[in-house]
């Protein structure tokens with residue numbers, strides 16, 4: 001059987017590097033890419049919307065989702081749970097659409113166990129100084145939370161080698177176009193493999 005499933009893309013990177021900004025810009029341009037909206041116990045930030053940015057859950061609700069195995073992966077990040085709904089991802093891929101996850105590294109490593117064929121992209125800051133400026137200038141976290149996120153950032157960067165691609169987010173436009181190139185080339189790669197496989201089957205039938 002030729003694999004006609006969609007491709008799973010996973011974007012990670014330290015808090016404040018610009019994942020959300022880059023992803024929103026990418027989705028303005030990408031037609032057939034589906035974003036998997038995560039579940040979280042974190043409080044809704046001003047300007048965020050239920051069902052668009054996240055599905056906001058209580059700790060108890062989230063733990064029920066874990067028990068019922070409704071999450072493809074989940075992790076705790078700075079005292080909150082975050083997780084990916086399993087059914088949405090599996091159904092959307094099976095329908096032939098690409099799925100895009102924007103998740104932190106512990107969760108990404110769980111996804112890698114189940115989907116080793118996924119394409120793992122790490123968004124990297126131009127410098128740690130710039131990373132700090134971006135988290136602070138976003139103004140959504142208290143000083144203590146900014147420090148906790150910067151501590152996490154160091155741990156996340158250590159995991160960078162486990163990713164297939166590293167993209168530096170110097171300018172949003174250039175980071176987006178690099179990710180678009182990755183998506184395109186992954187499709188070419190899979191089309192080529194599918195063609196080779198088809199040829200192999202045809203040769204065998206002769």
Ligand SMILES: Nc1nc2c(ncn2[C@@H]2O[C@H](COP(=O)(O)OP(=O)(O)O)[C@@H](O)[C@H]2O)c(=O)[nH]1
Nearest residue numbers: 015016038074075077082083084102103104107
């Ligand atoms: N493992 C996992 N991480 C997630 C998920 N959704 C979001 N995250 C990550 O959780 C971290 C914190 O997210 P958030 O509180 O929105 O902060 P922000 O990324 O700094 O805007 C980020 O690294 C997100 O990419 C998820 O479903 N699973």
Ligand SMILES: Nc1ncnc2c1ncn2[C@@H]1O[C@H](COP(=O)(O)OP(=O)(O)O)[C@@H](O)[C@H]1O
Nearest residue numbers: 015016017018019020021134138169170171172
């Ligand atoms: N390439 C960039 N250059 C300058 N500022 C950026 C860039 N990308 C994102 N930002 C800014 O950095 C802050 C953090 O971006 P955000 O997308 O919220 O990061 P993340 O989702 O990784 O936590 C925001 O204020 C955003 O406008």
